[in-house]
Amino acid sequence: MHDINFTHEHEVEEHDFLGCCLDCRQSLEIVKPLILGFSKDIKKYSQDALTALDPEELYQKFQIIDDLAHLNAGDSLAGMILDDPKIRHELPVIRSYYTTFFSIHERHLAKQLLNTKDPWLVFESFPxxxxxxxxxxxxxxxxxxxxxxxxxxxxxxxxxxxxxxxxxxxxxxxxxxxxxxxxxxxxxxxxxxxxxxxxxxxxxxxxxxxxxxxxxxxxxxxxxxxxxxxxxxxxxxxxxxxxxxxxxxxxxxxxxxxxxxxxxxxxxxxxxxxxxxxxxxxxxxxxxxxxxxxxxxxxxxxxxxxxx
Structure with a gap:
């Protein structure tokens, strides 16, 4: 990863959210630094810099925020997390990256499909x-x-x-x-x-x-x-x-x-x-x-x- 490796140092597990309905504030404090850390990291990259990344590294960065998006937090906690003022301030950066990721990754995939003898194998193999x-x-x-x-x-x-x-x-x-x-x-x-x-x-x-x-x-x-x-x-x-x-x-x-x-x-x-x-x-x-x-x-x- 680039400069920081908070994926592994601060990995979130589902057990961190057991009983979260009793203490949503604690769960918010678990997730908040991870979201803010991702935003801080991704701000270092222009679109050209992201485009220049190796596809595997690009996907690894996507996986960080994607893992957070798939936490089984429930609607109440999810609303609290996304309404937090600091997180809300960073959402445009994160969402812009998400759009950029798909634009880049689809073009990588298109290039692979057009340069292989077995496009269906490539199509069904991408992550x-x-x-x-x-x-x-x-x-x-x-x-x-x-x-x-x-x-x-x-x-x-x-x-x-x-x-x-x-x-x-x-x-x-x-x-x-x-x-x-x-x-x-x-x-x-x-x-x-x-x-x-x-x-x-x-x-x-x-x-x-x-x-x-x-x-x-x-x-x-x-x-x-x-x-x-x-x-x-x-x-x-x-x-x-x-x-x-x-x-x-x-x-x-x-x-x-x-x-x-x-x-x-x-x-x-x-x-x-x-x-x-x-x-x-x-x-x-x-x-x-x-x-x-x-x-x-x-x-x-x-x-x-x-x-x-």
Whole structure:
């Protein structure tokens, strides 16, 4: 690690939180220096410096804050930790690093996939693959179990994914595991170019299409339901446009169009990683289903319906 090695010197174990409901203040004092220490360490790096790190070292740094995000602290303690004034002051730094980490790591992965004879082996071997697989499995199986109307993950429907990135993991897994057709949308030309090449090297061009633009591209595309990526921004604009687009579609096809939106957010201690979607962001929608994360998954999946 860089300069300090607080991961090993101050490692937190689950037993540190036994009885935390009786003494949340003590638990806060255990976690607080670790979060502040991570922020202090990461401030030493510019984005260029992070990009220059070896992928293994980059992942090791991510693992520090990720371990803290997955502590079984409970909602009450998590709220107390994230509302602490000193921690709250550092959250923008930590969340900015989280976004930067995914931007860098996806490009590392794309480069590996494009420079190997066996891209599927590389794809299934990278460290975060089990999380993406668990996220997709949890989402699909919950929607099948609850028979959520008009968000059916089947080969008859097309998913539009806003903010797909250079390696559209969710779309790749939906295609490979569930034969779902999809359209990935990203505003960054370099991400779109990489994503198209990655899809081609995996042989998924028939089931996944990548287009450049923002959520307003939905007006030009043929899709059945939409998923908003956890890191897609700005949320308030995205949902404002989705509200308009869904109302326009409902006007053209009264009673025969999907008015549901799926989006990913962060809850509990995982909110240390990224700012959760706020009630004002989804003005005009009401939440109808919440799919909580399992295992080491970071995202909570929400299904919301347009208020007509």
């Amino acid at each position: 975060l693959y089990p999380r993406y697989k668990a996220l997709i499995k949890n989402q699909v199986e919950n929607q099948i179990k609850n028979q959520t109307e008009k968000t059916d993950f089947s080969a008859d429907n097309v998913l539009a994914f806003i903010g797909c990135g250079p390696v559209p993991m969710s779309l790749i897994l939906l295609s490979r595991l569930y034969k779902i057709r999809s359209i990935g949308i990203d505003i960054m030309p370099d991400s779109v170019s990489l994503a198209r090449r990655v899809i081609a090297c995996l042989g998924l061009e028939d089931s996944i299409t990548i287009v450049q633009g923002d959520e307003t591209r939905l007006r030009e595309l043929d899709w059945n339901f939409v998923l908003v990526a956890a890191l897609a921004e700005p949320k308030i604009r995205i949902f404002q446009n989705l509200r308009t687009i869904l109302k326009e579609a409902a006007t053209r096809q009264p009673g025969n169009h999907n008015t549901l939106v799926i989006y990913r957010t962060y809850t509990g201690m995982r909110a240390v990683l990224y700012k959760p979607v706020q009630p004002d962001d989804i003005n005009g929608f009401r939440i109808i289903t919440e799919i909580l994360p399992t295992q080491r998954v970071n995202n909570t999946t929400i299904i919301a319906q347009l208020i007509e």
